[in-house]
Amino acid sequence: MKPGFPHSRLLARLDRIVAFNDADRDGISALPMTLRNFPAEHEIVAQGARLNKCCMVVDGFLYRHKPGDGAQRQIVSFHVPGDIPDLYSLHINPMDHHISTLGPAVVAFIPHHPFREMLARSPRLTDIFWRETLVDASLFREWVVNIGTRDALARIAHLLCEMEMRLEVVGLAPNLTFSFPASQTHIADACGISAIHANRMIQELRSRRLIEWEGKTIRILDRDRLAEIADFDPAYLHLRDRAVVS
Amino acid sequence: MKPGFPHSRLLARLDRIVAFNDADRDGISALPMTLRNFPAEHEIVAQGARLNKCCMVVDGFLYRHKPGDGAQRQIVSFHVPGDIPDLYSLHINPMDHHISTLGPAVVAFIPHHPFREMLARSPRLTDIFWRETLVDASLFREWVVNIGTRDALARIAHLLCEMEMRLEVVGLAPNLTFSFPASQTHIADACGISAIHANRMIQELRSRRLIEWEGKTIRILDRDRLAEIADFDPAYLHLRDRAVVS
DNA sequence: CGCGGTCTTGACAGACATCAATTTCAGTGG
DNA sequence: CCACTGAAATTGATGTCTGTCAAGACCGCG
Numbered sequence: 001m002k003p004g005f006p007h008s009r010l011l012a013r014l015d016r017i018v019a020f021n022d023a024d025r026d027g028i029s030a031l032p033m034t035l036r037n038f039p040a041e042h043e044i045v046a047q048g049a050r051l052n053k054c055c056m057v058v059d060g061f062l063y064r065h066k067p068g069d070g071a072q073r074q075i076v077s078f079h080v081p082g083d084i085p086d087l088y089s090l091h092i093n094p095m096d097h098h099i100s101t102l103g104p105a106v107v108a109f110i111p112h113h114p115f116r117e118m119l120a121r122s123p124r125l126t127d128i129f130w131r132e133t134l135v136d137a138s139l140f141r142e143w144v145v146n147i148g149t150r151d152a153l154a155r156i157a158h159l160l161c162e163m164e165m166r167l168e169v170v171g172l173a174p175n176l177t178f179s180f181p182a183s184q185t186h187i188a189d190a191c192g193i194s195a196i197h198a199n200r201m202i203q204e205l206r207s208r209r210l211i212e213w214e215g216k217t218i219r220i221l222d223r224d225r226l227a228e229i230a231d232f233d234p235a236y237l238h239l240r241d242r243a244v245v246s
Numbered sequence: 247m248k249p250g251f252p253h254s255r256l257l258a259r260l261d262r263i264v265a266f267n268d269a270d271r272d273g274i275s276a277l278p279m280t281l282r283n284f285p286a287e288h289e290i291v292a293q294g295a296r297l298n299k300c301c302m303v304v305d306g307f308l309y310r311h312k313p314g315d316g317a318q319r320q321i322v323s324f325h326v327p328g329d330i331p332d333l334y335s336l337h338i339n340p341m342d343h344h345i346s347t348l349g350p351a352v353v354a355f356i357p358h359h360p361f362r363e364m365l366a367r368s369p370r371l372t373d374i375f376w377r378e379t380l381v382d383a384s385l386f387r388e389w390v391v392n393i394g395t396r397d398a399l400a401r402i403a404h405l406l407c408e409m410e411m412r413l414e415v416v417g418l419a420p421n422l423t424f425s426f427p428a429s430q431t432h433i434a435d436a437c438g439i440s441a442i443h444a445n446r447m448i449q450e451l452r453s454r455r456l457i458e459w460e461g462k463t464i465r466i467l468d469r470d471r472l473a474e475i476a477d478f479d480p481a482y483l484h485l486r487d488r489a490v491v492s
Numbered sequence: 493c494g495c496g497g498t499c500t501t502g503a504c505a506g507a508c509a510t511c512a513a514t515t516t517c518a519g520t521g522g
Numbered sequence: 523c524c525a526c527t528g529a530a531a532t533t534g535a536t537g538t539c540t541g542t543c544a545a546g547a548c549c550g551c552g
Contacts, residue, residue, distance in 0.1 A: 010308065048481075066387065068395030069477040076387045088384075091377040096384050096482045123366055130376050131337040138334075138342055140386035141312065141322045147393045148438030149314030152540070183498065192394030194541050199499065231315040235294075237344045287529065365493050398508070429530060 006033045006058045006108035009170075013082025016169045017135070017240055018128055023112055027118050027125055034107040038101045040181065045099040051089040053111045057081050060105025062180060065189065066097045075190035077139060078102065078163065078182075082170050087133055090116065103216065135238045142174030142236045147192045150231060153201045154192040157230035162213065165234055176220040247360045252304045252354035255416075259328025262415045263381070263486055264374055273371055279354040284347045286427065291345040297335040299357045303327050306351025306370045307427060311435065312343040321376050321436035323385060324348070324409060324428075328416050333379055336362065349387045349427025349462065381484045396477060401437040401448045403476035406457065410466055411480055422466040 007029050014020065014028075035058065036043065044062065045054055055062075057113045062079040076097060085099055090112060101107075119126045139162075146158050163180060167173035182190075188198035205211045210226045212219040220226060253275045260266065260274075281304065284290065288306065290301055302306075308325040322343060325331045333344055336358060347353075365372045385408075392404050409426060413419035428436075434444035451457045456472045458465040466472060 064387075065393045066514085068391055069400060074391040077391045086371045091373060092380050092384070092484055094481070097387060119442040120369055121371075123372075126372060126376075127337060128380070130372075131378070133383065134334040134338050134379055137383035137386055138338070140383055140390060141310075141343060143390045143475040144322045144386060144393060145312045145314055145320040147390060148320040149318040154315060185498080195498095196542080199501090200540095203500085208419075210376070223526055235340070238338055238342070431530080441530095442510080442532085443508055445533090446508095449532085 004055065006035060007031065009058055009082050009108075010056060010084075013170055014128060014132075017172060017238070018131065019240070020124070020128060024122065024125055024128065027122055030168065031110055031118060033110055035106060035108050036095050038107060040101055040103045040105075042101045043098055044101060044107060045086055045095055047095055047098045051086060051112070052091045053109045054084050054086050054110045054115060054165045055099070056084045056110060058108050059107040061102035062099055062104050062105060062107070063186070063190075064097050064099050073189055074192065075138070075186060076143065078190070080166050080170055081172065084110075084132065087129060087136075090119075093205050101166075102186065103179075107190060108242065118148055138236050138238060141177065152193045152197055153204055154230050155193065156187060156198065156201050157205065157210070158232050159187065159190060160205075160220065161223070161227050161230050161232040161234075162237070163218075164223070165237060166240075169239060177217050178218055180218050181216040251294050252281060252302065253277065254325065255304055255328050256302060256330075257356075259416055260378075262373060263484070264377065265486070266374060270368065270371055270374065273368055274376060275444070277356055277364060278360055281354050281355055282353060284351050284353060286347055286349045286351075288347045289344055290347060290353060291332055292342055293341055293344045295341045296339045297332060297341065297358070299355045300332050300335060300361060302330045302354045302356060304352040304354050305337050307348035308345055308351060308353070309348050309432070309436075310343050310345050313316070319435055320438065321432060322389065323382070324436070326409075326416055327408040327418065330356075330378065333375060333382075336365075349425075384482050398437065398439045398443055399450060400476050402433060402444065402447050402454070403451065403472050404478055405436060406435065406451075406464065406466065407469070407473050407478040407480075408483070409464075410469070411483060411485075415485060422444050422469060424464055425462050439446050448458065 011025060011028060033056070045051065047066065057079050059081055062083070062085055064077045064079070064085055065073050065075045068074045072149050077085065086095065089095060119129065146155050150158065164173050164176060164178060167178045172178055184198045184202060185195045187202070188195040190196065202213060205226075206213065210220070210222050210229070212221060226232075257271060279302070289382060291297065293312065294431070303325050305327055308329070308331055309321050309324045310325070311319050311321045314320045315356055323331065332341065336340060365375065392401050398402065410419050410422060410424060411426045418424055430444045430448060432439045434441040437444065448459060451472075452459065456466070456468050456475070458467060472478075
């Protein structure tokens with residue numbers, strides 16, 4: 001079976017995380033997927049919803065967020081192509097957060113029913129997707145550490161290190177350069193700081209010649225020093241091979 | 247098959263979350279478990295370790311923590327009887343955080359091999375334990391929100407609301423009163439604030455007559471007002487029936 | 493060319509961290 | 523039975539990181 005474009009995204013993604021075989025490939029390739037385009041800042045899934053399908057990022061970025069106390073909100077994760085941010089909806093209802101597009105994005109919807117059938121047929125695929133949700137959880141733990149222990153500058157630096165590495169895995173960060181259509185307000189909401197302070201810290205990173213950030217394009221100039229400031233250790237990403245050469 | 251004491255802890259726990267049948271029960275009851283006692287503040291699992299067994303809390307509390315920047319550390323979760331804090335080690339290695347006892351605790355170890363065999367035999371149990379890890383992840387998301395958006399007073403209030411409700415589920419918080427052998431430093435490390443400030447905020451909660459906290463015993467005096475301060479919505483706990491009467 | 497969102501800058505206030513010292517108290521030993 | 527001891531809790535003073543308010547600059551888009 002010839003996998004379609006969205007399927008290959010998912011396959012490429014999983015391939016970088018675990019080793020799997022042709023049977024796994026065929027199972028995934030047989031999943032029905034419906035592609036849809038969404039404009040920037042568009043809510044794909046609402047908190048409280050009961051879903052009958054999952055969404056996979058094909059192109060662009062999604063982010064998950066929860067309303068915080070009062071007017072505040074907290075972004076709890078960003079998602080890159082290949083991610084399935086609501087994979088957990090297979091087993092948990094209702095959704096405990098929103099999912100929105102960051103910039104314009106292409107999303108593939110996978111109905112729960114055939115997804116569950118595929119998993120029921122293959123304990124191996126079950127393990128693979130279970131593992132995906134576990135890595136997801138590991139990122140949340142690191143975000144707790146990020147927001148709980150680091151100052152604003154390090155929080156932003158850490159976020160950038162994480163995004164660069166996750167995008168590199170799916171081939172979207174050549175030369176430490178990548179597209180990231182987040183406003184400074186998004187960064188602030190993700191790091192638990194004010195937008196104004198986020199602005200100042202980003203300027204600080206720029207003036208230290210650690211990053212370039214113009215429009216929606218980020219370029220990391222000195223990954224080692226950025227990682228040092230961020231106290232960044234990629235172990236929590238649980239990538240298959242962490243031998244990332246610079 | 248007659249389940250032993252540790253097994254019944256696990257069964258009771260799962261029973262409050264999902265509905266399951268006798269076959270499930272038998273499968274769980276057949277799991278080999280080795281009981282061990284640990285003193286307070288004892289490391290059960292180290293970051294970086296590759297495990298061949300999971301640990302279930304039988305009595306007392308465990309907590310998971312990661313070293314933060316410099317001398318700081320971040321507690322990312324507390325665990326009550328019935329929890330399996332390193333369930334994810336079935337699919338992910340190495341551990342990305344430490345697990346320690348809070349006070350003295352009794353822990354049951356379950357070897358990975360029979361655990362995996364049980365799951366391989368029962369897609370239903372696989373779903374149940376997968377779901378457990380998904381709820382775990384949901385708590386992390388809420389912790390991100392807690393630390394990222396709320397002030398110190400609300401963070402502590404939120405933590406107390408969460409602990410009370412989770413303990414109530416396993417029958418360990420009668421009359422809104424429960425044992426919790428955490429020092430103020432633990433609270434501080436969990437909420438991302440300094441121990442001194444944690445002390446002042448706890449005093450504030452006491453003086454407002456919201457809680458009593460003497461030694462290792464906490465009593466919630468006014469859950470409604472505490473939940474209001476904490477902006478606490480138990481939906482993220484994904485309990486089966488959330489009809490908790492006061 | 494004008495509008496609105498985003499970014500930027502400055503001044504000021506406040507929540508919280510840090511430093512230092514004292515009190516409490518459970519556990520220990522004489 | 524009662525000092526002794528070290529950890530935990532508490533209190534006070536001071537500094538700072540970060541939030542808030544206000545206003546202006548920049549820029550993409552219609």
